Structures are given as structure tokens and as C-alpha cells.
Amino acid sequence: MNDLNFRAPKGTRDIFWPDSARHQQLVDVFAEVVGEAGYEQVITPMFENVEVFQRLGDATDVVRKEMYDFQDKSGRHLALRPEQTASVVRAFAEHRPSTPWKAWYTGPNFRYERAQKGRFRQFSQVGVEALGTEDPHLDVEVMALAWHFYERLGLRQVKLELNSLGNKTDRVHFIEALKQHFGKYSNDLSEESKKTLEANPLRVLDSKREQDADLIASAPNMADSLSEDAKKHFLQVQEGLVVLDIPFIVNSKLVRGLDYYVRTAFEFVAESFDAAQNAVGGGGRYDGLVEDLGGPPTPGVGFAIGADRTLLACDAEGVFQESETLVEIFVVDTTGGLSALSLTNELRLAGFRVDRAWENRSMKAQMKAADKSGALVAIIVGEEELVTDTVTLRDLRQSTGQTEIKRETIIETLRKRLR
Ligand code: AMP
Numbered sequence: 001m002n003d004l005n006f007r008a009p010k011g012t013r014d015i016f017w018p019d020s021a022r023h024q025q026l027v028d029v030f031a032e033v034v035g036e037a038g039y040e041q042v043i044t045p046m047f048e049n050v051e052v053f054q055r056l057g058d059a060t061d062v063v064r065k066e067m068y069d070f071q072d073k074s075g076r077h078l079a080l081r082p083e084q085t086a087s088v089v090r091a092f093a094e095h096r097p098s099t100p101w102k103a104w105y106t107g108p109n110f111r112y113e114r115a116q117k118g119r120f121r122q123f124s125q126v127g128v129e130a131l132g133t134e135d136p137h138l139d140v141e142v143m144a145l146a147w148h149f150y151e152r153l154g155l156r157q158v159k160l161e162l163n164s165l166g167n168k169t170d171r172v173h174f175i176e177a178l179k180q181h182f183g184k185y186s187n188d189l190s191e192e193s194k195k196t197l198e199a200n201p202l203r204v205l206d207s208k209r210e211q212d213a214d215l216i217a218s219a220p221n222m223a224d225s226l227s228e229d230a231k232k233h234f235l236q237v238q239e240g241l242v243v244l245d246i247p248f249i250v251n252s253k254l255v256r257g258l259d260y261y262v263r264t265a266f267e268f269v270a271e272s273f274d275a276a277q278n279a280v281g282g283g284g285r286y287d288g289l290v291e292d293l294g295g296p297p298t299p300g301v302g303f304a305i306g307a308d309r310t311l312l313a314c315d316a317e318g319v320f321q322e323s324e325t326l327v328e329i330f331v332v333d334t335t336g337g338l339s340a341l342s343l344t345n346e347l348r349l350a351g352f353r354v355d356r357a358w359e360n361r362s363m364k365a366q367m368k369a370a371d372k373s374g375a376l377v378a379i380i381v382g383e384e385e386l387v388t389d390t391v392t393l394r395d396l397r398q399s400t401g402q403t404e405i406k407r408e409t410i411i412e413t414l415r416k417r418l419r
Contacts, residue, residue, distance in 0.1 A: 267282040
């Protein structure tokens, strides 16, 4: 058997502590920020009927090339979710909670992409969806949530880019104008962009290829295709961001990977790393999507933040302190193990993080394990302590020696020392 079969599949990773703890911390901070704004958590299935995702638009790469779809044993055509907006909106359309409905989510998504730094085939997102009102201040609210989330994580070098893609009709006009522009000079476009032009002209604006740069720079401007309504909405969004002191840049070339956005589109870019994958989050308004998924006409706005990339940005900015250790107390017992069993249990129930040595090994071996654990304090039980009903406390970080204390005072003593 080829041992390559026992490696994590291409584009996936095993995340060990302390990275796993940072991942959890990111989700906790996110839950805190969106909880303050009254968003409820929604947990949707990791796979859906493939049609749910096909509603995202056949022209999007995510649907066309990257979907992990399969038939189950009853022949149903299903797909692992490539993103969560479609699932959350499907859940809304199916259950019709009262609006405005504001929900947040977290969890993995799956896309068959070219794997590289910051681009994985399984990656995690946190995000929100807010359904039921066209109020431009809701667009501002969701952007502010993302902004404050990055801020509370400790990131300082994140930039907000903003655009309006107009309403549905504006988009159609704009796409027509792009087709004409790029069509006229299509021989000068990169091979990749020629194909994109066929499938999805808007996405040509997203090309980062040098060869396309001039044609993109001279392309028509979305702002010129905006209807009065869309213009007003866009101005109100900008005004709201100014009131909240959230800096932003209007980028008229900003388009998003998914087709469903109308009016507001935005992206958060990490300036701390120059990888091609520096978009750490993005979102926008998707007023037609609920209807597309079988619900009543309901406007919506939301965003998704890439957890893996945000953590890379945190590393680049040195946001995380040196990791705490997994445990603070380590129990050493050379009398057979029963004391270790009861002491760890007692201390854990009192709220301490505690580990112990196994297999009744020698004092020396157990003390080595105590050092390796990173704990601050070792609690030692030997024959003598057993007889006198005491334990010995040893500071593992400083060589301040050790103290013997009565067993019944242990919790009180440790609270004073460690809390
Ligand atoms: P999207 O759902 O494409 O709008 O992406 C939202 C965010 O998810 C992006 O800004 C990235 O931070 C993250 N993301 C998207 N695709 C990937 C991927 N393949 N690997 C890692 N992060 C991703």
C-alpha cells in the first residue's frame, strides 16, 4: 500500500495546538462581536442538494469548476458547501423566520481550487447574513461588524474596499459595456481572461495578470452605469461608514467571485502580507437570492471572513501573544497513582487546568513530564506525603524551592498562587 494514501488530501491540513486554539479564539471573538449586535447562530448542513449552489450562478468558478459534488447511495446529486450564504438563505426560505433576521455562522467550506499558501480545498469561514431590509445602514452595520472583529482580534493593517455593482438592470448594462470594451481588444487579453470573458465578463476585472492591466484600467466604470436609486444607496452607505469612523476606499474595479451581489460589494484586504491571497473577507448585498432559492422576495446583505487567511494576517502582524500552556498544574504521584487520580479530578472540578503522569514511573521521569507539560506548578505526592496527609508544591518556572502543605488546603493555596 502506498503510504501517500495516509496523508491529508491535497489542499487540506491538520491543525494542531496552539494553532487550533487560535482558530477557536478567532471564532470566540467573532461570536462576541456579532452577539453584541443581536445576531443568532445558525448551523446548516455541510452538504446540500446541488441545485442550491447552482443558484449561485453557473458562470461562477465556484460552481463551474470547484464544487465537490457527488451522488449518494440513493442517487441524489449533492455537493459539499463551497460557501455558506446559499445554505443560510436556503434555510431562511425553507423556515421563514420573522424579519429582520440576523444570523451568523462558522465552519468549513470545500472548493476544488489550486492549493497554495492561503488557498485551501477545505477552509473555514465566519460570517453573517442579515435578511429583510434594504436599509443602507444595514450594509453599514455588517461592514462595521467585520471591521470591529478584525480590530478586536488585534489586526491593524486591514483595508476596506467598497464598490456598488448597481441594481440588476445596472449590472446588465455594465456587463454589456464590458463585453464591448474587452471584446474590441480581446486579442490583447491573457488566454485566461479570454475564457473568463466568455463565461463571466465582470470577472475579467478581477484578473491580476500583468497582460490585462492596461485594458482593465481603461475599462468602463461601474459608477457611470449606476441608476439614481443605486447611487443614492451607495452614498448613504458611504455616509454611514464616515459617521462610524470606518476608513474605506472606493474601488470601482471591485467585483466579487460570486454572481449574486447587487449594489453594495466590499472586500477586506490584509496589507501585512503580500501573498496573492490577501483578501481576508468580503461580502455584499444579494437582494434576489432568497427568491432564487424559493422564498418570498427578501433583500439581504452579509459577508464571509476567511478564518485561515485571517490567522495568517494575525501571524504577519504578530497579534498573538506567546501561547498559554495547555495546563497550569501537573500532578506527580509515586505512590501507585490513586492520589494522582483523585487530586487531578478535584482540581479540575475546582476550575484548574491539570494534567498528570502515567504508568507510575520514577520521580525523575514524572518530573521530566511535568517540565515538558509547560505547567507552572507541580504537585508531588510521595510515600512521606501520603503518610502525613500533605502534598509538596514545586514551582516549575523559578527555582524557588518547594513547600509542603496540608492536603486539605491545596485548592485555597493554589487559588492564591495562580489566580
Ligand atoms: P468568498 O466566499 O469567495 O467571498 O470568500 C470570502 C473569504 O473566504 C475570502 O476573502 C478568503 O479570506 C476566504 N477564502 C475563500 N476561498 C478560500 C480558500 N480556497 N482558501 C482559504 N480561504 C478562502
